[in-house]
Amino acid sequence: MAEKTIYSVQSVERSLNLLEAIAGCENGIRIKDLAERENLHLSTAHRLVSLLEHRGYVEQEPESKKYFLGMKVLQLQGYLFKSRRLNDVAAQELKRIVYSLGETTHLAVLSEDSVVYIESLEGVGSVISRAPIGKKVHIYSTALGKALTAWKPQDEVERILHRTEMAPKTPNTITDVQAYLNELSKVKLNGYAVDRQEHSMISCCIAAPIRDHRNEVVAAVSVSCPAHDFTKESEDRIVRELMSTAYNISVKLGYSH
Amino acid sequence: MAEKTIYSVQSVERSLNLLEAIAGCENGIRIKDLAERENLHLSTAHRLVSLLEHRGYVEQEPESKKYFLGMKVLQLQGYLFKSRRLNDVAAQELKRIVYSLGETTHLAVLSEDSVVYIESLEGVGSVISRAPIGKKVHIYSTALGKALTAWKPQDEVERILHRTEMAPKTPNTITDVQAYLNELSKVKLNGYAVDRQEHSMISCCIAAPIRDHRNEVVAAVSVSCPAHDFTKESEDRIVRELMSTAYNISVKLGYSH
DNA sequence: TAGTCAATATCATATTATGAAATAAGGGGA
DNA sequence: TCCCCTTATTTCATAATATGATATTGACTA
Structure with a gap:
């Protein structure tokens, strides 16, 4: 600071x-x-x-x-991936998710105030299409945003939110700073973030943080699935896969805590 | 000029x-x-x-x-309008190729003197892995390079080649300016370009140009396949798919000639 | 064909970017 | 633990550089 x-x-x-x-x-x-x-x-x-x-x-x-x-x-962007190693490391793991779950997955980082997609793989036959690489979305309405900010200092998150207009994307969108901060506590507790039709009515999304050797959250992976398929069972299944994927990527980045 | x-x-x-x-x-x-x-x-x-x-x-x-x-x-990349439009438009079509041929496909543009990959999809179970987005390769050893340069003014191509060291990547690599220009005539005649183990011994590649509303070649799509599977039959099959894909993308970009 | 509007090029001058030199902050060895 | 050495960061006077005014070119329209 x-x-x-x-x-x-x-x-x-x-x-x-x-x-x-x-x-x-x-x-x-x-x-x-x-x-x-x-x-x-x-x-x-x-x-x-x-x-x-x-x-x-x-x-x-x-x-x-x-x-x-x-x-x-x-x-330049091509170099970015190389330099960050993240993509190389993550690509294999993302593929595995897609094969095992059949759902679309994304890899994203926080850049300035936004979630930026840096890799995406579309599930074979999935209804949810992948976001184009480089696309920015707000932190407040996405699981990725929650996963990327949950472990940041609270005042930093607040500052971002104050610069952001928290417009409702769906009836479920969190549009209140305090509510978002509460949500982040839950995320920290669970170790993963969920978006229950908060960004779009058609999909739900689960995201898990990726950490580097410093234990810092540097990225997040997510799995999106059609809202109507999002049952407690599918949620558990996705969480299990996703957490182990995020862990594997983290370990490959040097995480060892 | x-x-x-x-x-x-x-x-x-x-x-x-x-x-x-x-x-x-x-x-x-x-x-x-x-x-x-x-x-x-x-x-x-x-x-x-x-x-x-x-x-x-x-x-x-x-x-x-x-x-x-x-x-x-x-x-910034997210804003890349041309390529984003290109990506959006091309994504569907690339997927179709992968489904129908099962081989890895790439979408690339010419940037300065290089072929730059802007999209890639790996064939399910394909031996050929996709190039990372943003990666640069030389024009002289790849089908994409040929497809992207064949319809450029000859003097422009010569200038690029003179700035490039045409190092042999395999015994098949074209390392002579005149030979490359001759190859381009064939490409123009056929409407597509072929790399017969010129970039790597393990793969062959076919590429077709994508044109915009001005009739300009703005990008190219390619299909890579293992060298040992590259028979006359598979070549024909790939060419057929690829040409119609390239045409479809071109039309969506406004091509109408 | 003339007239308009926008892009591109030239050039003298004042503003701005520069390099030198000072300070701060680490990190490793004694 | 402290000191020294290396490297990052900051400051500031000055000369070099970026600037805006002006000129030219070119394209399109009426």
């Missing part, structure tokens, strides 16, 4: 702002609009974006002149 | 260099080594990397002080 001094390098910050702005534009954006939106002079925006383009971070569609996010990002 | 002037913004370029350097370090890297490697003064490197850290692009492991790629990259 010890606050580090924050350095500012104007041109770099502007570049990152531009990159993220372009990233957020599904249909691309023209340089002029971009400059306006970011309050930059046209020539400045153009110079910075040209550089990003040259480096492959953004691409310009020749005919519309609109800028889109570039494929370089994918390459 | 008209050469654009390349702008340079020192601090931004340095930041991107640092980001990419960190990305390439599987085991993380300390600021001092990073500064040395990039020929930057320690304080400059530190300032820039701190900024990247603050923005979530890199993360510093507290005890070792080493820097790793951050999770922000995943969020």
Whole structure:
């Protein structure tokens, strides 16, 4: 928590702002609009974006002149997995879950205030489709979110929630900070988190934390299953599989407590 | 092709260099080594990397002080519009291939000089394992590379090859620019590309181009199969499936020629 | 064909990023 | 336990660099 001094390098910050702005534009954006939106002079925006383009971070569609996010990002992402070892280690285990349970599974980490999917495997014939890798969801309505935050310091969780609008996704969604914190106590007690149609009416989800050598929760695995199949029995079966999977992955990451 | 002037913004370029350097370090890297490697003064490197850290692009492991790629990259990837649309659209079709052929399939795009995998599905019980998403491979030894470059202007392909060391991966690898260009003519004639143990002795691979509304090749799908199973019959069967898959995806992307 | 709007390029200048040097924080050895 | 050495972090004056104004090019429309 010890606050580090924050350095500012104007041109770099502007570049990152531009990159993220372009990233957020599904249909691309023209340089002029971009400059306006970011309050930059046209020539400045153009110079910075040209550089990003040259480096492959953004691409310009020749005919519309609109800028889109570039494929370089994918390459970076490829390195991310390698560097984190998580994926390599987790891939085998996820496959095993899918084979044994036939349900869709996800691997996710916490990034800033969000749950970010970093791997997913769709159950053969499963009704629940996998989330695209890189997708962000809120912490408050998902089992993964609960599993990823349950062991964090409470004040940190509160801070995240205060920055988040806890809009109800379904009638079951937890929309109250205190209620969420209570839920987290249960998660810690059980060792796993459950989403009972809180994110979507069609599915329920169970998630378990993955820990590294420091005993820190660094990721979480989940299994989703159709709400109408979610009985006490299936829940127990999934929990058993999931906990052992999460444990195996943790051990491979160096966890030994 | 008209050469654009390349702008340079020192601090931004340095930041991107640092980001990419960190990305390439599987085991993380300390600021001092990073500064040395990039020929930057320690304080400059530190300032820039701190900024990247603050923005979530890199993360510093507290005890070792080493820097790793951050999770922000995943969020960006989630925004990758083109590829996401591509992924959504392609996912269904890839699944179909896996079901019908039982072989591992890949979806890739060209980024800079490389083939980059953006989606992969492993065939149930297949010997060929899927490449990790984000992985880069050279264009000259893979069916995907051929499919992605065959319809590009020849001079562009030549330029890529001249920047690439065409090292033989197997005795079958094409290591000569002219031979590769000839191969591309065949690809264009057939409408699909084949790798006959050119990248690895254990597998063969067939790839077909995916086009968008402009008729441009924007991606390619491939099916890999064990070399010993690669008969004329299996080739035909795969080609048939693959071509219709590539066509379906193209149509969904707006292709209509 | 002229006129408009947006993208791209050039360039002098002031702002900003820089490197040097100081400080803080660990970590290992005596 | 304490000291020394290494490395991370911070500060700050200055020169180099990024900036915005302006000019040019190009594409589209009426």
